[in-house]
Amino acid sequence: MNTGILKPTLAIYAAIFLLFLYGPLIILAILSFQSQGGGPQFPIQEWSTYWYRHLFGVTETSRVSQLPVGDALVRSLILAFMTTVVSTVLGTMSAEAFRTRFKGSGPVFYLIILGMMVPGVLVGLGMALLSNFAGIDRAWWGTAFVLHVVYTYPFAFLVMLAIFNRFDRSVEEASLSLGVSPAQTFRRVTFPILFPGVLSAMLFSFTLSYDEFSRTLFTVGRELTLPLAIYGTFSVEIYPNIFAFGVLTTLFSFTLLVVYGLLMKRFTSRRARFSGQEEAA
Amino acid sequence: MLKLNGITRRYGGTAALDGLDFTVPDDTYVSLLGASGSGKTTLLRLIAGFEEPDAGEIVLGGERLDGKPPHRRDIGFVFQNFALFPHLSVQENVAFGLKHRETGAIASGSELTDRVAAALDLVGLTGFGHRGVGEISGGQKQRVALARTLVTEPRLVLLDEPLGALDANLRARMCDELRAIRERLKVSFLHVTGSETEALTMGDMVAVLAQGRIAQAAESTMLFHQPQNPAAARHLNAWNLLAGTVTGGALQTPVGRLPLPRPLADGTPAQLAVRFDQIDVAEPGAVPPGQDHFTARYLTGEFNGPTTLSFFRADDGELIQVVDHMSNPRLPDLEEGKTYALHFSPEAALLYEGAA
Numbered sequence: 158m159n160t161g162i163l164k165p166t167l168a169i170y171a172a173i174f175l176l177f178l179y180g181p182l183i184i185l186a187i188l189s190f191q192s193q194g195g196g197p198q199f200p201i202q203e204w205s206t207y208w209y210r211h212l213f214g215v216t217e218t219s220r221v222s223q224l225p226v227g228d229a230l231v232r233s234l235i236l237a238f239m240t241t242v243v244s245t246v247l248g249t250m251s252a253e254a255f256r257t258r259f260k261g262s263g264p265v266f267y268l269i270i271l272g273m274m275v276p277g278v279l280v281g282l283g284m285a286l287l288s289n290f291a292g293i294d295r296a297w298w299g300t301a302f303v304l305h306v307v308y309t310y311p312f313a314f315l316v317m318l319a320i321f322n323r324f325d326r327s328v329e330e331a332s333l334s335l336g337v338s339p340a341q342t343f344r345r346v347t348f349p350i351l352f353p354g355v356l357s358a359m360l361f362s363f364t365l366s367y368d369e370f371s372r373t374l375f376t377v378g379r380e381l382t383l384p385l386a387i388y389g390t391f392s393v394e395i396y397p398n399i400f401a402f403g404v405l406t407t408l409f410s411f412t413l414l415v416v417y418g419l420l421m422k423r424f425t426s427r428r429a430r431f432s433g434q435e436e437a438a
Numbered sequence: 439m440l441k442l443n444g445i446t447r448r449y450g451g452t453a454a455l456d457g458l459d460f461t462v463p464d465d466t467y468v469s470l471l472g473a474s475g476s477g478k479t480t481l482l483r484l485i486a487g488f489e490e491p492d493a494g495e496i497v498l499g500g501e502r503l504d505g506k507p508p509h510r511r512d513i514g515f516v517f518q519n520f521a522l523f524p525h526l527s528v529q530e531n532v533a534f535g536l537k538h539r540e541t542g543a544i545a546s547g548s549e550l551t552d553r554v555a556a557a558l559d560l561v562g563l564t565g566f567g568h569r570g571v572g573e574i575s576g577g578q579k580q581r582v583a584l585a586r587t588l589v590t591e592p593r594l595v596l597l598d599e600p601l602g603a604l605d606a607n608l609r610a611r612m613c614d615e616l617r618a619i620r621e622r623l624k625v626s627f628l629h630v631t632g633s634e635t636e637a638l639t640m641g642d643m644v645a646v647l648a649q650g651r652i653a654q655a656a657e658s659t660m661l662f663h664q665p666q667n668p669a670a671a672r673h674l675n676a677w678n679l680l681a682g683t684v685t686g687g688a689l690q691t692p693v694g695r696l697p698l699p700r701p702l703a704d705g706t707p708a709q710l711a712v713r714f715d716q717i718d719v720a721e722p723g724a725v726p727p728g729q730d731h732f733t734a735r736y737l738t739g740e741f742n743g744p745t746t747l748s749f750f751r752a753d754d755g756e757l758i759q760v761v762d763h764m765s766n767p768r769l770p771d772l773e774e775g776k777t778y779a780l781h782f783s784p785e786a787a788l789l790y791e792g793a794a
Contacts, residue, residue, distance in 0.1 A: 327521035330488050331583075333508040334515035335535030335590050336542075342509075345538055349525045424525065 182407060189400035197395045208401040224398050229386035232297050233367055236382060239298070240305040240366035245358045247306070248313025249351075252321050273311040277371030280304060285375040295378035304372040309365045313358035320354030353424050360417050364410070439464050440485070440594055440626070445494035446650075447480055454480045456650030457494070462594065462626050467617060469641030469658075470630045471673055476647050478630045482596045485628070486515045498593060509540060514592035518599040520583040522571040528582050529567030532557050535590040557589035560619060577608045584616075588623060595620075597629040601636065613639050634675045638662060646670045668709050668790050677711045678758050680732075681793070684708055689789075692754030693732040699789045707793040714747070714761040716786040719769045722779045731781035734758050736772045748772060750780060 192203035210216045214223050251269065255262060281304065288300050295301070328350065332342040348355075370384045377385060383406075390399060440462040447455040454477035462468050472478035483489045485496060487508030496503040503511055523531050532554045536544045544550050558564055561581035571579065580600060587595060600616070601609040617640060620627045631637050637644050638658045645655035646669065653669035654661060665671035668679055682691030684706045689696045696710055718729070725731045734750035748769065750758040758780060762769045772778070 325519070325521065327517050327519060328523055330486070330508070331515065331517060331521040331523075331586075332534070332538075333488075334486055334511075334513065334592075335586065336509050336512065336539030337535065338509055338540045339507070341538050341540070345534070346523055350523075 185400045185403050188397055189404050191397040191400075195397065197397050197400065208396070208398040209405075211398050212401050212405070224390060224402055226383060226386050226402060229381050229383045232380060233383035236297055236302060236305060237363045237367040239302060240309055241359050241362040243306050244309040244313040244362040244366075245317075245355060247310050248315075248317045248358050248362075249355060251314050252317035255318060256321055256326075269314055270311050272307040277308070277369075278374070280307070281372045281375035284372075288376070295376050297373070297377045297380055297382055300376040300378070301373045301382065304376055305366045305369055308369065308372055309362040312361045312365060316358040316361060317351075317354055320351055320357075324351060349424070353421050356417055356420055356424075360413070363413070439499060440628075441497045442481075442485075443495045443497070445481070445484060445491045445496070447477070447484060447489065447491050453650050455484070455491070458647075458651050460645060460652045460655065462628055463643070464626055465624045467620050467627045467629065467640055467642045468655075469637035469644045470628060470647055471634055471637035471644055472630070472632065472647035473673065474632055477650055478632075478647050479598055481647065482515070482598050482628070482630055485594075486513055486596055487511050512593050514587035514590065514595040516580075516583050516587050516595065516597040516600045518602045520579045520603070522579055522582055522586075524571060526571070527567065528558070528563065528569050528571060528574065529554055531571060531582055532567075532586045532589055535586060539590065553589055557585040560588065560622070561585045562615070576604055577612065580604060580612060584619070588619070592625065595625060595627045597627060599631055600629065601631070609636070616640065634673060638674075646673045648673060665711070665788070668711065668792075671711045671788070671790075676714050676761075677788075678714065678717070680710045680712070680756070682708065682710075691732075692756055693734065693752040693758075696732065696787075697730050697784060699784060699787055702789075702791065706791060709790045709792070711788040711790065712782050712786055714759050715763070717758070717760045717780050717782050719748070719760060719772065720779050720781060721770075722777060725779045725781045728783075729781035730784050730787065731779045733777050733779050735777045736774055738774060739772065750778070 187201065188197060188199070189208055190204050190206065191197070191201055191208065192205040193207045195202040207216065212224060255266070284300055284304055285295060288295050293300065324347075328346055329342055332346045333339065337345065368384050369382075370388070373382050373385060381389060387399065387402070442458060442460045445455050445458040445460075446453060458481070470478050470481070480489065484491050485503070487503070487506060491504055494504070498511075498513070503513075523534060526534065533550055536550055536553055544553070554567065555564070558567055561584050563578060563581050563585065566574065566578065566582075571582065574582070580603070584600075597616075601612055604612060613636065616627070616629070629637075629640050631640075638661075641658050643655060644658045644661050646653040646661070646665075648669035653673070654666045656664075656666075661670065662674060662676065665674060665677065671677040671679060680689070680691045680693060680696065682689045682696075684690070684698065684702045684704055685695075686704065687698065687701065689698055689708055689710055691710070698708075702708055720726070720731075722733055732752065734752040734756075737749040737751050740747040740749070744764050746762045746764065746769075748760045748762065750760065752758060760769065760780065
C-alpha cells in the first residue's frame with residue numbers, strides 16, 4: 158500500500174482503538190462527578206464530588222444506601238494476594254522443572270495450560286458440585302481460592318517459561334565455579350536476573366484474580382468478593398457511587414502498574430544502558 | 439597436578455569420552471585441541487563438576503574431585519560467552535566470588551576493594567569497575583570474566599574457547615595477554631579450542647582430543663613436527679594423509695605406489711603423512727632424483743596473505759594440499775586442470791601402521 162495512505166489510516170485506526178479502550182473508562186470517570194440529584198447518565202446536572210464522599214460515608218444520610226463493598230474489597234485484595242503468591246511460586250517451580258525435558262513433560266504441559274482454557278462457569282459449577290459432594294463449605298478463601306490458583310497458575314507458568322527460555326544457565330555455573338553455594342547462587346544470581354519475570358507473573362496473577370467473576374460466582378459461598386458484590390448492587394438500582402468506586406479501583410490498578418514499571422526499570426536499567434558500537438578493548 | 443584416569447561419559451548410546459587418560463602438569467599452559475563435537479567442552483564440564491563422568495576418576499593435587507559439587511572444587515571456569523552477571527557492575531562481577539563463596543569469603547570491605555582493583559589491574563581494566571557489563575566491549579567482557587575467575591585464586595583455570603567470541607584482531611592480542619597473565623600467577627590453564635593455530639600458539643603443551651581420547655599430548659613444536667598418529671596429524675590441519683596397504687615393500691595407495699620409510703610386512707594397512715609445506719610441485723617427468731612422488735591434478739589456489747594454499751586432486755579423488763610461502767616461493771606457475779608431479783623427500787614422510 159502507498160505509504161501516503163498507510164500512515165493516516167493507521168493513525169485513525171490507532172485513535173479508534175484507543176477510544177474503544179479508554180472510552181468506557183472516561184465516561185465512567187465523568188459520570189462519577191455527577192451531583193446528588195443526578196442519575197447514572199448524562200447530562201451532568203452539576204459537577205460535584207458527592208458520590209465520592211458518599212462512598213466513604215462522610216455525607217449526611219441519604220435515601221441511597223452506602224455501597225456494600227468495603228469488606229468485599231478487603232476480601233478480594235487478600236484473595237488476589239494469596240493467589241499471586243501461590244501461582245507465582247508454583248509457576249516458577251514448574252517452569253524450572255520444564256527446563257529439562259522430563260518424561261511425560263508434553264502431557265503435563267497441556268494439563269497445566271488446561272486451567273486457563275476451560276470455561277470458567279463450568280469449572281465453577283463443577284467445583285461447587287464437588288464441594289457439596291465432599292461436604293466442604295464453599296468460601297472465598299477455600300473453594301474460590303483453589304479455582305483462582307488453577308486459573309492464574311498457567312499464566313504465571315507461561316510467563317516464567319518464556320523468562321527461563323531466555324535465561325542463560327552458564328551464569329549459574331559461573332557462580333558455582335567461583336565457589337558460591339547453590340543456595341547463594343540462586344539468591345544472588347538466578348533470582349535477581351529472573352525477578353522482572355517473576356514480577357510480570359505476579360502482576361498477571363493479581364489482576365486476573367482481582368476481577369475474576371465466573372469461577373468465583375459458584376464457589377465463593379456467602380461472603381462475596383468485590384466483582385460479585387458490585388454485580389449484586391446492579392440488581393437493585395445503579396447510582397453514580399459505583400462509578401466513583403470504579404474510578405478509585407482503576408486508580409489503584411494504575412498505581413500497581415506504576416510500581417511494577419518502576420521495579421522493572423530498576424532491575425533492567427543496568428543491562429540496557431549501553432547500546433553503542435563495540436570498540437576494541 | 440590434575441590427573442584424569444579412564445574418564446568415560448556417555449550421552450544416550452554414544453560415548454563422548456571413552457576411557458580418557460590425561461595429566462595437566464602444574465604451572466603449565468595446556469591447550470586442548472579438538473574438532474567440534476569431539477567432547478572437549480564435555481571434558482571441561484566434567485572437571486569443573488557441572489557434569490559427572492560415567493566412569494573414571496578426576497584427581498587434583500592428590501584429592502579426588504569427581505562426585506564433589508562444583509562449588510567445592512576450587513576450579514575456575516571461563517566461558518565462551520563470558521557468562522557475566524548481567525545485573526551487576528564490572529566491580530561487583532569481580533568481587534562476587536570473594537564475597538559470596540562458601541569458604542573463605544572476605545567480609546572486610548577494604549580488602550575486597552583492594553583484591554578487586556588488583557584483579558582488574560592484572561587484566562588491564564583499571565578504572566572500569568563502575569561500568570555495567572552491558573557497557574563494555576567483547577574483549578573487555580572477556581577480561582572481566584578472567585578477572586572474576588582469577589581473583590578467587592583457583593587451583594586450575596579451565597577456559598572453554600575463551601577467544602571464540604572475539605574478532606581476529608582482538609584474539610591475537612588476548613592470546614599474548616592470557617599467556618602473560620598465566621605466567622605471573624603460576625597456575626595451570628587448560629584452554630580448549632577448535633583452532634589448531636590457537637592451540638599451538640597458546641599451549642606450552644598441546645593435547646589433541648579425538649574419538650573420546652587424547653590422541654597425543656606433547657610440547658607444541660614437537661606435536662607439529664612429529665604427530666604420533668593419524669588423528670593427531672589430521673587435527674593439525676597441516677598434514678596430507680595417504681592411506682593404503684603394504685605390498686611388495688611399498689605402500690599401495692590410491693594415488694600410486696609410494697616407498698616406505700621403514701619396512702613393514704606385506705598386507706599391513708598403513709598411512710603416510712606428508713606436511714603441506716614439504717611437498718614440491720614439478721612437471722611430470724621432471725621430478726628431481728631421490729624424491730618420492732605421485733601425480734595429481736591442480737584444482738585451485740587459495741591466497742591467504744603470506745601463504746598460498748594449493749589444492750590438488752589425485753586420480754582417485756583424494757584431496758592434497760600444498761602450502762607455499764610468499765617470501766620463499768617453491769611452486770612453479772600452476773595451471774588449473776593440469777596434472778603435476780607432487781614430490782617430497784623420503785625423510786619428510788611419516789609412516790603410521792593401521793587402517794585409516
